Amino acid sequence: FSDDPVTDDFWDELEESLILGDVGVDTTEELITELKRIMVERRITKRGELKAEFAGLLVSRLEAVPKMGAPLDLSAKPSVIIMIGVNGSGKTTTSGKLASQLKGEGKRVIMAAADTFRAAAIEQLKAWGGRAGVRVVAQAPESDPAAVVYDSIMAAKASGADVIIADTAGRLHTKSNLMEELSKIARVIKREIPEGPAEVLIVLDAVTGQNGFIQAETFAKAMPVTGVVLTKFDNTSKGGIVIAIADRLKMPIRYVGLGEGVDDLQLFEPKTFVETLLDVRDAE
Amino acid sequence: MFDSLKERFENIFANLRGKGKLTEEDINIALREVRRALLEADVNFKVVKDVVEAIRTRATGRQVVESVTPSQLIFTIVYEELVRIMGDAPVPLAVSPKPPTVYMMVGLQGSGKTTTSVKIARRMLKGHKPLVVACDLRRPAAVDQLRVLAEKAGVPFFGPEPGERDAVAVAKKSRAFAESRLCDLIILDTAGRLQLDDELMCELEEMKSASEPTEILLVVDSMTGQEAVNVADAFNKRLGLTGVVLTKLDGDARGGPALAVRAAAGVPIKLAGCGEKTEDLELFDARRMAQRIIGM
Numbered sequence: 001f002s003d004d005p006v007t008d009d010f011w012d013e014l015e016e017s018l019i020l021g022d023v024g025v026d027t028t029e030e031l032i033t034e035l036k037r038i039m040v041e042r043r044i045t046k047r048g049e050l051k052a053e054f055a056g057l058l059v060s061r062l063e064a065v066p067k068m069g070a071p072l073d074l075s076a077k078p079s080v081i082i083m084i085g086v087n088g089s090g091k092t093t094t095s096g097k098l099a100s101q102l103k104g105e106g107k108r109v110i111m112a113a114a115d116t117f118r119a120a121a122i123e124q125l126k127a128w129g130g131r132a133g134v135r136v137v138a139q140a141p142e143s144d145p146a147a148v149v150y151d152s153i154m155a156a157k158a159s160g161a162d163v164i165i166a167d168t169a170g171r172l173h174t175k176s177n178l179m180e181e182l183s184k185i186a187r188v189i190k191r192e193i194p195e196g197p198a199e200v201l202i203v204l205d206a207v208t209g210q211n212g213f214i215q216a217e218t219f220a221k222a223m224p225v226t227g228v229v230l231t232k233f234d235n236t237s238k239g240g241i242v243i244a245i246a247d248r249l250k251m252p253i254r255y256v257g258l259g260e261g262v263d264d265l266q267l268f269e270p271k272t273f274v275e276t277l278l279d280v281r282d283a284e
Numbered sequence: 285m286f287d288s289l290k291e292r293f294e295n296i297f298a299n300l301r302g303k304g305k306l307t308e309e310d311i312n313i314a315l316r317e318v319r320r321a322l323l324e325a326d327v328n329f330k331v332v333k334d335v336v337e338a339i340r341t342r343a344t345g346r347q348v349v350e351s352v353t354p355s356q357l358i359f360t361i362v363y364e365e366l367v368r369i370m371g372d373a374p375v376p377l378a379v380s381p382k383p384p385t386v387y388m389m390v391g392l393q394g395s396g397k398t399t400t401s402v403k404i405a406r407r408m409l410k411g412h413k414p415l416v417v418a419c420d421l422r423r424p425a426a427v428d429q430l431r432v433l434a435e436k437a438g439v440p441f442f443g444p445e446p447g448e449r450d451a452v453a454v455a456k457k458s459r460a461f462a463e464s465r466l467c468d469l470i471i472l473d474t475a476g477r478l479q480l481d482d483e484l485m486c487e488l489e490e491m492k493s494a495s496e497p498t499e500i501l502l503v504v505d506s507m508t509g510q511e512a513v514n515v516a517d518a519f520n521k522r523l524g525l526t527g528v529v530l531t532k533l534d535g536d537a538r539g540g541p542a543l544a545v546r547a548a549a550g551v552p553i554k555l556a557g558c559g560e561k562t563e564d565l566e567l568f569d570a571r572r573m574a575q576r577i578i579g580m
């Protein structure tokens with residue numbers, strides 16, 4: 001109970017809940033060391049107080065990263081948003097949700113079907129375009145993704161659209177030829193829009209373990225990542241790897257995906273995230 | 285971050301070389317590194333505890349303590365324990381003595397069910413006439429995805445009529461279609477779902493009783509973290525799994541879920557997906573997986 005004194009059990013439970021939440025061993029140990037320091041410094045003796053202190057510590061770590069939970073910066077016209085990430089993480093679905101949301105805010109949105117590789121990826125994005133009431137620029141399967149993005153920029157300029165959302169093919173960060181394809185897309189955008197893409201969002205499944213860190217680190221080398229979307233957060237998984245991503249890579253988490261419906265996308269809230277993470281044991 | 289266990293061991297034991305016998309403390313230090321490495325490989329926290337205890341029991345034996353190469357010996361013990369947990373020999377997919385054989389593919393969203401359905405069909409082309417069936421009526425273009433993949437792989441396909449909303453009905457109808465085309469193997473691709481989605485889990489239960497599958501295969505992304513245990517446990521409790529397919533092993537995920545899933549559901553990992561193409565499927569190899577987890 002919250003008035004109980006802090007015992008060894010407290011630390012064991014905390015460690016367990018963080019590791020089960022995919023925070024990772026290194027980050028867990030570092031956070032626990034920091035909390036022990038705070039406990040001594042502030043002479044905290046009660047579990048409840050210490051737990052609250054820890055939640056505060058996590059929230060302030062997350063909030064220390066610029067643009068954490070911040071809405072997209074779409075001041076440029078047109079603003080290009082690129083969705084990148086490993087296979088199956090939720091890029092196409094998130095593109096559709098975002099398109100619908102931005103359209104609801106009165107923006108004129110175009111989607112670019114730059115996944116020309118995966119079977120029926122273009123149809124999938126078109127279905128989302130239909131749901132969101134947004135035009136989808138596409139070419140035939142197997143065509144050059146950079147050319148599709150180029151087309152979408154031309155279409156946006158011609159029609160005065162505000163935002164382009166480019167859905168790219170899933171790729172494992174270990175495949176250098178596929179990572180080079182992303183760099184090429186970035187170059188094509190820069191040629192047409194000197195400031196480059198407005199937002200590059202890496203889409204990360206909340207169920208991902210320690211590999212998520214390497215994904216974020218490696219994708220950022222191919223494209224200037226401006227944030228993370230944490231999808232499938234409607235499951236019991238906690239997505240704890242984003243703490244290391246935020247803390248060490250200074251990458252903000254911008255959105256969370258909370259389902260498969262068109263409205264299931266929300267801005268990331270550090271406080272809600274931390275509360276969910278620290279409830280691991282209570283949920284069992 | 286993420287040094288291999290071998291590198292860590294070399295560091296620890298370099299300091300001990302020439303010191304004579306190992307002390308209990310030396311073994312503790314080594315085991316702490318084993319624990320770290322397994323956790324970094326996404327082996328489940330609780331599974332790690334059990335594995336480390338099993339290794340401790342063997343590592344405190346006289347043979348290790350008095351060995352001149354304790355690092356090598358402990359390393360071997362770790363390796364052997366991991367292989368033991370994951371199951372020594374590959375277990376092939378079952379084939380029903382009374383055709384048709386039916387495989388049902390289940391799992392979380394995006395884990396690789398649709399791709400793996402066609403991969404398995406393609407693999408079974410030798411000796412069988414497989415049919416893949418689109419029972420995902422929820423995800424946009426999921427039916428198209430399966431159809432396109434099947435066409436490319438030269439595998440017969442069965443899908444819903446336009447407007448059909450009942451996945452169980454499609455599974456049922458596929459049987460007659462399979463019969464008419466002389467297909468003896470039916471592979472049901474289902475929609476991705478969260479293990480806690482009761483309504484969708486019920487749908488799978490109904491599909492199971494309607495189509496009496498020979499295998500119910502859980503498709504698990506090898507990049508999954510600690511949650512893999514809960515996923516495997518929940519799907520197993522609801523459906524009674526017969527096997528697991530681990531996907532996306534062509535990346536650099538260490539593959540801890542292989543241990544976790546095996547420990548949670550007690551069913552063998554049968555196949556490994558190692559690429560996006562429909563030929564990228566291998567038999568699961570516990571030895572290679574153990575080497576990968578500890579970074580050999």
Ligand SMILES: Nc1nc2c(ncn2[C@@H]2O[C@H](COP(=O)(O)OP(=O)(O)OP(=O)(O)O)[C@@H](O)[C@H]2O)c(=O)[nH]1
Pocket residue numbers: 085086087088089090091092093094115118121168169170171203231232233234235256257258259260264393394423476478
């Ligand atoms: N429950 C849940 N499912 C989601 C969420 N986001 C995406 N999905 C599902 O995850 C699966 C994969 O989503 P996609 O949008 O196709 O993922 P992708 O990254 O585009 O996949 P590839 O293009 O194949 O790499 C689909 O079944 C989606 O419906 C979410 O926030 N919650």
Ligand SMILES: Nc1nc2c(ncn2[C@@H]2O[C@H](COP(=O)(O)OP(=O)(O)OP(=O)(O)O)[C@@H](O)[C@H]2O)c(=O)[nH]1
Pocket residue numbers: 087088118170172391392393394395396397398399400420423426474475476477503531532533534535556557558559560564
């Ligand atoms: N690199 C790699 N990609 C894979 C592998 N297996 C599947 N994929 C990719 O992972 C993504 C998701 O695969 P799907 O087969 O659509 O997964 P699913 O489980 O059917 O997804 P939902 O139906 O949305 O739940 C696609 O981009 C596939 O190409 C694999 O072994 N390696």
Ligand SMILES: [K+]
Pocket residue numbers: 233234235236237238276
């Ligand atoms: K969650």
Ligand SMILES: [Mg+2]
Pocket residue numbers: 091092093115121167168169170
């Ligand atoms: Mg996609």
Ligand SMILES: [Mg+2]
Pocket residue numbers: 397398399420426473474475476
């Ligand atoms: Mg599918």
